[in-house]
Amino acid sequence: SSTEQTPPRGAFIVFEGVDRCGKTTQCNKLMEHLKAKDLSAELWRFPDRSTESGKRINAYLAKEVEMSDEEVHLLFAQNRWEKRQTLLDKLAAGTTLVVDRYAYSGIAYSSAKGKDTMSLEWCKAPDQTLPAPDLVLYLEVSAEAAKARGGFGGERYETADFQEKVAEMFEQQKNAVWVSLDADDSPDEVHDRVKAEVDRTLTTLKDFTWLPV
Numbered sequence: 202s203s204t205e206q207t208p209p210r211g212a213f214i215v216f217e218g219v220d221r222c223g224k225t226t227q228c229n230k231l232m233e234h235l236k237a238k239d240l241s242a243e244l245w246r247f248p249d250r251s252t253e254s255g256k257r258i259n260a261y262l263a264k265e266v267e268m269s270d271e272e273v274h275l276l277f278a279q280n281r282w283e284k285r286q287t288l289l290d291k292l293a294a295g296t297t298l299v300v301d302r303y304a305y306s307g308i309a310y311s312s313a314k315g316k317d318t319m320s321l322e323w324c325k326a327p328d329q330t331l332p333a334p335d336l337v338l339y340l341e342v343s344a345e346a347a348k349a350r351g352g353f354g355g356e357r358y359e360t361a362d363f364q365e366k367v368a369e370m371f372e373q374q375k376n377a378v379w380v381s382l383d384a385d386d387s388p389d390e391v392h393d394r395v396k397a398e399v400d401r402t403l404t405t406l407k408d409f410t411w412l413p414v
C-alpha cells in the first residue's frame with residue numbers, strides 16, 4: 202500500500218456581486234494571500250470567454266450579436282457546465298479555486314430581466330447539480346454608491362437601473378454559505394474580512410455538495 206497521503210481537497214470559493222463591485226481586485230488579493238500560505242490555488246472566472254460558448258457570450262455582451270434572453274441564459278449555464286469535471290478534478294487534487302462569478306450571477310442577471318418566461322425557478326434549473334461552493338463572498342454595493350460609481354463600460358447590462366435589479370436578485374439568493382461584505386469599505390478592509398472567512402473555510406471544509414445549497 203502507498204505511504205503517500207491523499208491531499209485534503211481544495212476549497213471552492215466564489216465571489217459574487219454586481220458589475221464594478223470590486224471583485225477583480227479582491228480575487229487578486231486573495232490569490233496573493235493563498236500563494237503566501239503556500240497553498241495550491243487557481244483563479245477562475247465565469248463566463249470563461251475563451252471557449253466556444255464563451256466567445257459567443259462575449260459577442261453577445263459586446264452587442265455584436267443578438268440572442269433571445271432564454272438562449273443566452275442557457276449559454277452562460279453551458280459555459281459553467283463545460284468546466285464541471287475540471288473543477289471537480291482540481292478540487293480533488295487539493296487545488297483551491299477562487300472563482301469570479303458562478304451560477305448566482307446567472308440567476309441574478311437573467312431573472313433581473315423580469316420576463317414571464319423566465320421565473321426564478323426556470324432560471325435556477327440549468328445550474329442544478331453543478332458543484333456547490335464552500336463559500337460565497339458577496340460584495341454588496343449600496344444603491345447610492347452604485348449610482349455614484351457610474352462609469353460603466355459599454356457592455357450589455359451595464360446600466361444603473363439594471364444593476365439595481367440584479368442586486369435585488371442577488372439578495373434573494375443568500376444562503377448558509379454566503380457572507381456579505383460591504384463593498385463601500387476600502388479594498389484592504391474588505392480583504393481583511395475575505396482572508397478571515399477564507400481561512401475559516403479552509404480549516405472547516407465539509408463534504409462536497411451540489412447546487413442548490
Ligand code: DGP
Nearest residue numbers: 220247248277278302306307310311358
Ligand atoms: P464579467 O466578465 O464578470 O464582467 O461578466 C460579464 C457580464 O455578464 C456581467 O455584466 C455579468 C454578466 N453575467 C455573468 N454571468 C452571467 C450569467 O450566467 N448569465 C447572465 N445573463 N449574465 C451573466
Ligand code: NA
Nearest residue numbers: 220354356359
Ligand atoms: Na461587465
Ligand code: NA
Nearest residue numbers: 219220221222
Ligand atoms: Na464585471
